Amino acid sequence: MMNAVPEGVLLEILSAVPAPDLICRCRPVCTLWRNVIDSSALWKTKCQRDGFILRRCRRIPPDWRMFYFLHLRKKNLLKNPIAEENFKYWHKKEDGGDHWKVETLPGAHGRPFPDEKVKKYYVTSYHWCLKSQTINLKKEGYPNEFMDIVQPNIIIKDWYSARHDCGSQYTIHVQLLSHDKTVIAEFKPDPVRIEQWSTAEWAQIEYTFRMYGPGVRYIYFEHGGCDTQFWAGWYGIRVTNSSVTIDPGDLST
Numbered sequence: 001m002m003n004a005v006p007e008g009v010l011l012e013i014l015s016a017v018p019a020p021d022l023i024c025r026c027r028p029v030c031t032l033w034r035n036v037i038d039s040s041a042l043w044k045t046k047c048q049r050d051g052f053i054l055r056r057c058r059r060i061p062p063d064w065r066m067f068y069f070l071h072l073r074k075k076n077l078l079k080n081p082i083a084e085e086n087f088k089y090w091h092k093k094e095d096g097g098d099h100w101k102v103e104t105l106p107g108a109h110g111r112p113f114p115d116e117k118v119k120k121y122y123v124t125s126y127h128w129c130l131k132s133q134t135i136n137l138k139k140e141g142y143p144n145e146f147m148d149i150v151q152p153n154i155i156i157k158d159w160y161s162a163r164h165d166c167g168s169q170y171t172i173h174v175q176l177l178s179h180d181k182t183v184i185a186e187f188k189p190d191p192v193r194i195e196q197w198s199t200a201e202w203a204q205i206e207y208t209f210r211m212y213g214p215g216v217r218y219i220y221f222e223h224g225g226c227d228t229q230f231w232a233g234w235y236g237i238r239v240t241n242s243s244v245t246i247d248p249g250d251l252s253t
Contacts, residue, residue: 011036015045019068040064047071052248061150067248070142070152076243077135078221083120083240089133093222096127100224101234109164111200115241121161124168124236130224134177135244137217142246148214152248156187156209158223159241161202162194166235167228169193174244176209177218185212194237196229219244 005013014036017026027037036042043064047053052071061067079089083102092100101123106112113121122131137147146152154176162168171191176184187207221244225237 007032007036011039011042011045015042015049019046019072038065043068061248062145066143066146067150070146070246070248073141074245074247076245077140077219078133078242078244081240081242082118083122087122087131090131091133092129092131094128094130094224096129097125097226097236098233099125100129100131101125103234103238105240107163107238109166109200110161110238111202113159113202113240118241121238121240123234123238124225124227125234126227126230126232126236128224128226129236130171130222132220132222135219135221137219137246144217147216150248151211151213151216152246154209154212154216154219155243155245155247156205156207156221157241157243157245158205158239159202160192160205160223160225161200161238162198163227163235163238164198164200165196166231167194167196167198168225168235168237169228170223170225170237170239172205172223173220174207174222175220176212176216177220178215179217181218184216185209191225193228 014022014026022037027034047064047068052068086102087100102120103123104120105118107121138144156174158172160170169191173186173188175186178184187209221242223239223242227236229235
C-alpha cells in the first residue's frame with residue numbers, strides 16, 4: 001500500500017518520524033523506504049523541520065544525516081567541568097603555591113552560582129595554577145571531512161569568580177590545533193584582574209570560533225590564575241562550569 005504513495009509524499013511522512021525510529025524501525029521495512037531514509041533530501045528536510053537550518057542555506061554539509069545527528073548530540077566536550085570527580089581528566093600544567101583545590105559552593109567569602117545544579121568549583125592558590133584538557137574531535141564523533149567543509153562554530157564558555165576579601169587574576173587560553181598540534185586559531189584575551197573587596201559575583205566569558213579554515217583536529221583548553229596578595233591557602237580565582245561545544249549552526253551564512 002505504501003509503495004503506491006509518491007516518493008515525495010513518502011519523504012514528507014518519514015521526515016516527521018523521530019530519527020532513532022527511522023534508523024531502527026523504518027529503514028529495514030523495504031528497499032524503497034531504505035533508499036528514502038538514506039537520501040540527503042530526507043535529512044535536509046528533517047533539519048528544516050526541526051529548525052536546524054533555514055529554508056535557504058548557503059553552505060552544504062558533506063552529510064546531511066550526520067549534520068542532523070550532530071545537532072541532536074550537541075554536548076559539552078570538556079569532561080568533569082564542575083569538579084564532581086575532583087581533578088579527573090584535567091592536566092595540572094601549573095600547580096603553584098598551595099596547589100589547586102576543589103571547594104563547595106558558595107565557599108568562604110563567595111557568592112552562590114547562577115545554576116543551582118553546580119555544587120563545586122576549582123580554586124587556585126597564591127602562585128600560578130593552570131589546568132588544561134585536549135579534545136580529540138574525531139574521537140568525539142566529529143569526522144575530519146565534516147570539520148573541514150562545514151567548519152561548525154566552536155563555542156567556548158567559562159565561569160570565574162574571586163573571594164570578596166582577596167584580589168585575584170583569571171586567565172583563559174584556547175587553541176584550535178591541526179593533526180600535528182600546529183595552532184590554526186586561538187583565543188587568548190588579556191588576564192582579568194579582580195581587586196580586593198569585589199562583589200565576588202560569578203562572571204562568564206564566552207567566545208566563538210567561526211570559519212577558522214580546514215584542518216582542525218584538536219581543541220586545547222586551559223584556564224586558571226592566582227591570588228594577587230600572596231596569601232597562603234586558597235584565596236585565588238575560582239572556576240567552574242567550563243564548556244566547549246560544537247554548534248553546526250544553520251548554514252545560512
